[in-house]
Amino acid sequence: MPVPPFDFEVVFAMVPDLECRELTKRFGDNLAVGNVSFQVPPGSFFSILGPSGCGKTTIMRMIAGFLAPTSGDILIKGNTVLNVAPNKRPVNMVFQHLALFPMMNIADNIGYGLRRQGMPKAEIKRRVAEVLERIGLPDVAMRRVDELSGGQKQRIAIARCMVLEPDVLLLDEPLGALDLKLREHMKIELKALQADFDTTFVYITHDQSEALVMSDQIAVMNDGRFEQIGTARELYYRPESAFVAGFVGDANRWSGRVERLNGVEVELLSDSGMRIKGSGHGRNLAKGDPAVIYVRPEAIELARTKADLSNPDTMISGRVSSVLFNGADSRILVRADDGGVEIEVALPQTGDCSDMRQGDEVHLGWNANQGNCFQGGGD
Amino acid sequence: MRTELRLGFFLLLTPLVLWLSLLIIIPHIDMFLVSLRERIGVGKYQLSLANYLTFLEEPLYLWTFLRTALMSIMATLITLVIAFPVSFYIAKMVKGRLQAVLFLLCLVPFWVSELVRTFGWMILLRETGVISNFLQWAGLVSGPVEMLYNDVAIMIGLVYTSMLFMVVPLVTTLESLDDAVIEAGYDLGGSGPSILREIIIPHAMPGIVSGSIVVFMLSLGNYLTPRILGGKDSLWFTELIYSQFIVRFNWELGAAFGFMLLILSSVIVWGMLRLTGQTLEKTMG
Numbered sequence: 084m085p086v087p088p089f090d091f092e093v094v095f096a097m098v099p100d101l102e103c104r105e106l107t108k109r110f111g112d113n114l115a116v117g118n119v120s121f122q123v124p125p126g127s128f129f130s131i132l133g134p135s136g137c138g139k140t141t142i143m144r145m146i147a148g149f150l151a152p153t154s155g156d157i158l159i160k161g162n163t164v165l166n167v168a169p170n171k172r173p174v175n176m177v178f179q180h181l182a183l184f185p186m187m188n189i190a191d192n193i194g195y196g197l198r199r200q201g202m203p204k205a206e207i208k209r210r211v212a213e214v215l216e217r218i219g220l221p222d223v224a225m226r227r228v229d230e231l232s233g234g235q236k237q238r239i240a241i242a243r244c245m246v247l248e249p250d251v252l253l254l255d256e257p258l259g260a261l262d263l264k265l266r267e268h269m270k271i272e273l274k275a276l277q278a279d280f281d282t283t284f285v286y287i288t289h290d291q292s293e294a295l296v297m298s299d300q301i302a303v304m305n306d307g308r309f310e311q312i313g314t315a316r317e318l319y320y321r322p323e324s325a326f327v328a329g330f331v332g333d334a335n336r337w338s339g340r341v342e343r344l345n346g347v348e349v350e351l352l353s354d355s356g357m358r359i360k361g362s363g364h365g366r367n368l369a370k371g372d373p374a375v376i377y378v379r380p381e382a383i384e385l386a387r388t389k390a391d392l393s394n395p396d397t398m399i400s401g402r403v404s405s406v407l408f409n410g411a412d413s414r415i416l417v418r419a420d421d422g423g424v425e426i427e428v429a430l431p432q433t434g435d436c437s438d439m440r441q442g443d444e445v446h447l448g449w450n451a452n453q454g455n456c457f458q459g460g461g462d
Numbered sequence: 463m464r465t466e467l468r469l470g471f472f473l474l475l476t477p478l479v480l481w482l483s484l485l486i487i488i489p490h491i492d493m494f495l496v497s498l499r500e501r502i503g504v505g506k507y508q509l510s511l512a513n514y515l516t517f518l519e520e521p522l523y524l525w526t527f528l529r530t531a532l533m534s535i536m537a538t539l540i541t542l543v544i545a546f547p548v549s550f551y552i553a554k555m556v557k558g559r560l561q562a563v564l565f566l567l568c569l570v571p572f573w574v575s576e577l578v579r580t581f582g583w584m585i586l587l588r589e590t591g592v593i594s595n596f597l598q599w600a601g602l603v604s605g606p607v608e609m610l611y612n613d614v615a616i617m618i619g620l621v622y623t624s625m626l627f628m629v630v631p632l633v634t635t636l637e638s639l640d641d642a643v644i645e646a647g648y649d650l651g652g653s654g655p656s657i658l659r660e661i662i663i664p665h666a667m668p669g670i671v672s673g674s675i676v677v678f679m680l681s682l683g684n685y686l687t688p689r690i691l692g693g694k695d696s697l698w699f700t701e702l703i704y705s706q707f708i709v710r711f712n713w714e715l716g717a718a719f720g721f722m723l724l725i726l727s728s729v730i731v732w733g734m735l736r737l738t739g740q741t742l743e744k745t746m747g
Contacts, residue, residue: 147649170648182642186664195660196650247650 098161100125100283101251106155108141115141117307128277130294131287133304139287143253147176159250175244176253181236183228190224196247214242233261245280254286270296291331303327325457328377335426338375341368349456351376355423360396361454375459381429382453385436386446395448403443497717513718530699534681537620538674541628549632568629580690611693619687628673635669671740682727
């Protein structure tokens with residue numbers, strides 16, 4: 084067999100920084116992670132998003148080397164690391180509560196890994212100063228850990244790993260302990276740091292907005308399995324399962340039976356008797372099947388009179404039952420005239436709907452392709 | 463409101479003040495006064511430092527003190543070396559019920575009086591004891607072996623008696639160390655010994671210091687163990703004090719010895735703290 088010419092550039096570019104193949108972990112009879120496979124290309128920001136207890140921390144601990152998988156393989160830059168101890172793996176981890184060493188000052192914290200590599204003292208000092216400069220905290224080297232603020236500690240924890248130039252940086256919900264304002268700020272900063280260091284980040288979180296804002300690719304995980312891997316946009320607009328549709332972003336949900344099929348377009352007769360249109364997006368649905376339709380609050384058109392609507396596929400009339408003012412993210416809840424659940428609709432703060440009050444008459448509508456229809460029961 | 467607060471403060475302080483003054487301060491003042499007396503005739507005394515001079519001028523007394531101090535330091539170190547892995551295992555390696563059971567097992571020997579425990583060691587170590595008989599039965603020795611009445615027997619007894627006082631503070635401080643900090647050490651490339659040296663021991667330092675102080679003081683002031691396991695020639699400083707008070711009926715010299723023990727042991731503890739760069743505030747706070 085002829086050997087193809089070895090093209091270093093191509094081979095190098097194709098090898099993912101991190102790859103998991105059919106990774107499985109059981110604790111006794113309990114399946115924590117089942118058959119998870121994914122690849123993370125070099126220099127990208129990959130998130131694993133899922134509710135607590137879905138097994139995402141288990142995956143992370145297996146990659147870091149603190150847990151051995153029951154079966155499957157973990158490859159870093161194309162080489163299996165299953166037999167590599169955690170202190171020899173080219174991955175580093177930012178822990179949930181950061182786990183900075185309280186007995187050392189900041190410089191010693193960051194220099195810890197370098198000291199372990201046996202680097203000369205002067206070189207360590209230079210690198211520590213360089214990384215502190217890079218994270219924008221050049222003056223904290225001699226401070227104690229507890230003298231820093233939450234956001235500063237966060238950056239030190241990342242710097243402590245980045246100074247070792249790992250192939251992959253693992254982050255285990257590092258923003259969980261911060262307050263809201265700081266968390267919003269750190270999201271942007273983390274993304275910037277990732278671009279700056281040009282390192283592959285694997286980030287796990289239960290907070291969808293963290294995952295959506297920062298990631299190049301997101302894996303949504305539920306009950307030990309990956310439901311879908313895709314970009315934030317794909318997950319949001321084209322969820323492949325009912326779980327993803329319900330977990331990522333807010334959505335109105337109607338369950339019922341498929342009444343009519345017209346290509347990808349599905350008409351659902353909801354349990355409360357409403358006719359709602361959605362799209363199956365190529366999923367296998369048949370007439371009479373139990374199904375659910377998810378519609379995003381911001382995909383719903385809102386008008387004071389029926390004539391103002393742009394003639395969408397589904398139209399519902401009702402009354403405002405409450406106004407949830409939250410600045411640009413304001414919503415109203417609408418009770419439809421023919422009953423059923425309350426419908427959550429985004430309320431634009433411009434235009435004539437902005438002064439909507441409780442009890443006002445409203446008309447809602449959306450096109451079939453805005454609704455995502457999945458096969459499934461009415462749980 | 464203010465007077466009420468003050469009243470509460472004094473009420474809470476009273477037991478402590480009573481305890482300190484009746485049992486510690488008053489006896490010590492009296493002891494100090496006794497130690498400064500020199501008997502010049504029957505029932506006649508004068509103020510002098512003669513008793514302290516006796517202590518400093520008689521080499522046997524000084525050597526006995528030095529020996530006691532060095533043996534106590536050694537007992538402290540051996541206790542620390544044995545207790546550290548035990549505490550680490552209890553605090554970090556086991557969880558839940560087993561943790562409580564192991565901790566209780568450390569405590570169980572202390573439900574028996576110290577005298578009975580020391581006699582237990584005698585039963586094991588004496589000429590006609592369990593170990594001697596076993597060695598003879600196994601054919602390893604030809605005649606009975608006496609393992610009592612030497613320094614090793616004293617050391618075994620001291621370490622055994624002190625173990626709990628080292629394990630309790632160590633388990634408490636080690637438990638407060640977040641597992642993630644140890645994992646972070648591994649993750650960043652640390653090996654077992656380096657994590658022990660750079661992360662675990664610095665974190666456990668307050669526990670090590672307070673445990674060591676307690677064990678050192680208990681060993682230094684121990685009378686029963688050296689006396690029973692070491693025999694009458696064990697040359698333990700507390701025995702000197704005992705013999706001055708009870709045998710020789712020389713309360714003046716006994717009191718001076720007592721004071722020297724207090725002063726010298728305080729100096730040793732202070733010196734050790736300085737040597738290891740620790741302070742009492744850090745340890746107790």
